[in-house]
Amino acid sequence: MSLPTQPLVLPSVLASDHGRIREQAAEIVAAGATVIHVDIMDGHFVPPLTFGPGIVASLSELGVLLDVHLMIERPERQVAEFAKAGANVITIHAEATPHLDYTLDLIRQAGVYAGLAVCPSTPLEVFAEVADKIDLALCMTVNPGWGGQKFIKASLAKLERLAPMLGDGVVIEVDGGVDAGTAGPCAARGASFFVAGNAIFSAPDPAEAYAAINAAALAGFAGPVRS
Secondary structure, three states: OOOOOOOEEEEEHHHOOOOOHHHHHHHHHHOOOOEEEEEEEEOOOOOOEOOOHHHHHHHHHHOOEEEEEEEOOOHHHOHHHHHHHOOOEEEEEHHHOOOHHHHHHHHHHOOOEEEEEEOOOOOOHHHHHOHHHOOEEEEEOOOOOOOOOOOOOOHHHHHHHHHHHOOOOOEEEEEOOOOOOOHHHHHHOOOOEEEEOHHHHOOOOHHHHHHHHHHHHHHHHHOOOOO
């Protein structure tokens, strides 16, 4: 079984009211979201400190896919706990472990889809080295660690180079500065998972914002490449 290949918007609960995470996640699921993105930060790989397996376990009760992005050092030490908590996808950073091949195998052995992320300055060639071990390729379109950053326009050219490095069925995800204006150009270059945090949860009407990003992604996915 593979991950969905149609364009999907993944609301990131990092941008939610942390006192109402599950409530706000449930509201956006009711608006149509089928995947929730959970950013895990350890205060080492990136300066902020966010959530642990408990939040993943709570969100797993919503009955949607959970895309767990580990921005942590030595993620191989935590894979089992997040898989047990209910993660459906676990994405690790190429820069965060000297045991990349081993850790991707560990994720799949836990019965979870394996994702690989790279920071904006990391060469994409790392994806080619482990293309047969990943189900998802995350191209960070901002520097990891902080919400609300501006989309890095050079990411569009990176997306065009990324797709040929991947195996059949590998989903391309973008994360950072994704909104109704940037989702379409990313979709036109091969992305199909669109992580959006502030663009959804900081909007006056999160459900309306979610729908607008989803519409832009769908339009870009079917349309010509554009800047």
